[in-house]
Amino acid sequence: MGFSFLLLFFEVALIRFIPAHVQVVSYFINLVLISAFLGMGVGMILQARGRTTVIGFAPLLLVLIAAVQFFSNVWVQVPQAQGEYLWTTVVKPAKAVQTWGMEPVVFAVFILSTMVFVPLGSGIAREFDRFRPLIAYSINILGSLLGLAVFSLFSWLSMPPVVWFSFGSLYFAALCVDSRRALVSTLCLPVVLFLVYNLGHHEKNGGEIWSPYYKINYSVNEDHLDLSVNGSFHQHALNFSDKSVARSPYNRRAMQDFMAPYHFARSVDRVLVLGAGTGNDVAIALRQGAKHVDAVEIDREILRLGKQHHYQKPYADPRVTLYNDDARAFLKKSREKYDVIVLGTLDSQTLLSSMSSVRLDNYVYTRESFESIRDHLKPGGVLILYHLSGKFFIAEKIYTTLMEVFREQPLMRHIQPAHLFNFTFVAGWSDQIDDSFWDDPALPAFQKSFNVPIGPDGELIAKYHIPTDNWPYLYLQEPKVPGHYFSVGVFILVFSLALVWWGAGGTHVKRRPDWALLLLGAGFLLLETKSVTEMSLLFGSTWLVNVLVFSSILVMVLFANLMVIRNWLQNRNLQFGLLMATLLASYLTPVETLLALPLSLQWLVGSLLVALPIFFSSILFAMVFQTRHAAALALGYNVLGAVLGGLMEYNAMLLGTKPLYLLSMIMYLGAFYFLRKETARA
Numbered sequence: 001m002g003f004s005f006l007l008l009f010f011e012v013a014l015i016r017f018i019p020a021h022v023q024v025v026s027y028f029i030n031l032v033l034i035s036a037f038l039g040m041g042v043g044m045i046l047q048a049r050g051r052t053t054v055i056g057f058a059p060l061l062l063v064l065i066a067a068v069q070f071f072s073n074v075w076v077q078v079p080q081a082q083g084e085y086l087w088t089t090v091v092k093p094a095k096a097v098q099t100w101g102m103e104p105v106v107f108a109v110f111i112l113s114t115m116v117f118v119p120l121g122s123g124i125a126r127e128f129d130r131f132r133p134l135i136a137y138s139i140n141i142l143g144s145l146l147g148l149a150v151f152s153l154f155s156w157l158s159m160p161p162v163v164w165f166s167f168g169s170l171y172f173a174a175l176c177v178d179s180r181r182a183l184v185s186t187l188c189l190p191v192v193l194f195l196v197y198n199l200g201h202h203e204k205n206g207g208e209i210w211s212p213y214y215k216i217n218y219s220v221n222e223d224h225l226d227l228s229v230n231g232s233f234h235q236h237a238l239n240f241s242d243k244s245v246a247r248s249p250y251n252r253r254a255m256q257d258f259m260a261p262y263h264f265a266r267s268v269d270r271v272l273v274l275g276a277g278t279g280n281d282v283a284i285a286l287r288q289g290a291k292h293v294d295a296v297e298i299d300r301e302i303l304r305l306g307k308q309h310h311y312q313k314p315y316a317d318p319r320v321t322l323y324n325d326d327a328r329a330f331l332k333k334s335r336e337k338y339d340v341i342v343l344g345t346l347d348s349q350t351l352l353s354s355m356s357s358v359r360l361d362n363y364v365y366t367r368e369s370f371e372s373i374r375d376h377l378k379p380g381g382v383l384i385l386y387h388l389s390g391k392f393f394i395a396e397k398i399y400t401t402l403m404e405v406f407r408e409q410p411l412m413r414h415i416q417p418a419h420l421f422n423f424t425f426v427a428g429w430s431d432q433i434d435d436s437f438w439d440d441p442a443l444p445a446f447q448k449s450f451n452v453p454i455g456p457d458g459e460l461i462a463k464y465h466i467p468t469d470n471w472p473y474l475y476l477q478e479p480k481v482p483g484h485y486f487s488v489g490v491f492i493l494v495f496s497l498a499l500v501w502w503g504a505g506g507t508h509v510k511r512r513p514d515w516a517l518l519l520l521g522a523g524f525l526l527l528e529t530k531s532v533t534e535m536s537l538l539f540g541s542t543w544l545v546n547v548l549v550f551s552s553i554l555v556m557v558l559f560a561n562l563m564v565i566r567n568w569l570q571n572r573n574l575q576f577g578l579l580m581a582t583l584l585a586s587y588l589t590p591v592e593t594l595l596a597l598p599l600s601l602q603w604l605v606g607s608l609l610v611a612l613p614i615f616f617s618s619i620l621f622a623m624v625f626q627t628r629h630a631a632a633l634a635l636g637y638n639v640l641g642a643v644l645g646g647l648m649e650y651n652a653m654l655l656g657t658k659p660l661y662l663l664s665m666i667m668y669l670g671a672f673y674f675l676r677k678e679t680a681r682a
Contacts, residue, residue, distance in 0.1 A: 003123030004143030011036040020215035034646040035114040042503040043121020044636035057119035058188040125632035133631035211301035212543035237278035239311035260444035274327040275344035278306035282314040329540030343385040362472040386421040411446040514637040516674040521641025523667030560618035579616040587661035
């Protein structure tokens with residue numbers, strides 16, 4: 001259990017730590033997850049061949065952290081391919097002396113992080129030899145569950161990385177007290193802790209905070225609070241006092257641009273701000289005379305910074321009610337109607353989780369999300385949307401989606417030069433504006449049309465694929481897998497095959513690969529990925545929801561193991577049939593159907609649709625796994641299959657998230673084919 005605990009703990013720690021300092025890794029957020037599976041699988045295969053590698057963990061971790069420190073001071077050129085946008089608001093490191101391309105950095109990080117997990121996989125395999133296969137696997141899952149729980153506690157307490165790595169280092173040293181060589185290797189760990197601490201920032205007028213989502217750096221001066229996440233600019237908390245506005249042209253212009261769309265609001269009595277951040281939108285709403293403001297922000301640490309440092313103290317105003325929640329989740333739970341709903345400059349600049357290529361903010365800009373916002377407006381209410389669109393097609397997609405949902409052409413204002421945002425949209429305005437309104441000389445310059453084709457009957461002709469809950473990729477112009485994802489995926493696949501060939505001695509891989517367990521691993525990771533995105537859509541993209549989903553999956557695997565150990569389920573064909581049936585039901589059930597149900601039924605039906613395929617696939621795996629004599633080698637092949645599943649997950653950018661169920665079914669059908677061949681040979 002000890003090494004299982006440690007592997008999961010360091011897996012989630014490195015998933016948080018590496019992208020915070022090497023931002024390009026955040027575009028491939030399951031990179032560390034895949035490396036953990038690959039390293040664990042190779043380590044278990046090596047141990048099964050009698051080649052223990054546990055003593056290499058500390059030196060390899062030192063090399064990885066040193067590489068992270070090196071790349072944090074390298075200027076990485078991020079490609080901006082046609083039809084795709086990646087954030088490039090990274091501040092160039094002051095000490096940067098080299099320029100690297102994105103792919104070489106990603107390749108290097110993947111190789112080094114993979115090698116870190118090989119010794120931990122070896123340690124897990126060593127523990128496996130003490131128990132029967134299914135008992136050992138259950139203990140492994142329990143250790144992983146505890147590792148996730150401990151790291152989640154550190155995240156909840158906003159502990160910095162030096163605390164994570166100190167805890168993990170002490171735990172590893174405790175596991176190695178019976179091995180002199182391994183204990184000597186732990187002498188590298190103090191150097192690791194020094195490098196981790198050295199990567200932190202310790203400004204006099206600011207600081208560094210680790211929220212459950214990302215690393216936040218901030219600094220405070222007279223006119224604005226600067227806030228960055230994972231090394232990239234995120235937002236300013238601006239001083240809107242008369243003195244500051246007179247002194248700072250930037251603040252004056254930003255305040256005018258924030259207030260401009262309020263000209264189209266019939267009333268501002270009740271306002272909802274989604275993505276409230278440090279409080280600018282709330283301060284503007286109060287300045288416009290709002291009688292009540294509901295402010296929703298997903299990151300509690302950003303809320304706390306707003307409470308402490310925003311110059312107008314909007315969160316201390318008795319007219320304001322704060323909600324630390326996901327925007328979609330809040331809309332689902334709330335029955336309130338609003339005169340104005342403000343969609344702040346939501347952009348997470350990070351991804352949903354370690355298991356998905358969907359960003360935290362993606363589900364906010366889908367057609368279904370805008371429909372929910374529309375339904376929360378009072379008659380005559382308006383939506384005000386601010387956005388920093390890095391490419392023009394992003395603004396066009398937002399415009400097109402609003403037009404489809406509100407059945408009118410939204411107002412649009414393009415702001416140049418850009419500051420906190422470069423586009424403002426107003427939807428729901430047409431019912432209360434007459435022609436004389438446009439004669440007001442004080443009216444800000446808004447366009448009543450955009451470059452969006454309209455058919456002869458007034459119907460919308462979509463120029464680009466608009467985001468939906470099935471394809472929520474606002475930052476892709478069209479469904480596709482961008483070239484750099486393909487090149488990185490090919491590299492990972494080739495490197496994985498080479499590493500497995502080396503670890504297994506080549507001959508064993510060629511003659512006796514365990515295709516059934518490998519395909520079961522690929523299918524399960526695809527299924528797990530889809531479960532995370534589905535539950536995040538239903539219940540919010542908060543880190544707590546993700547932790548609960550991961551924990552529930554591990555608990556379900558343990559329960560499935562128990563049922564097989566007790567011989568309660570023996571019919572493998574029946575389990576396979578139930579798995580296929582539940583996967584097909586999950587694929588055929590539209591998300592809109594679930595969202596239309598009452599909240600309690602959403603929990604029940606949604607949880608069943610997610611849980612049942614996980615449960616039956618876990619039972620099927622347990623039934624196969626208990627037949628394997630070399631438990632460590634068998635599990636090694638299974639987790640290597642997860643590498644394949646992790647790479648296939650990027651197909652969601654081309655196909656949408658729902659078809660991941662179909663890809664998973666294909667993997668399970670392949671596994672069943674090889675299992676039938678095994679039965680025929682027996």
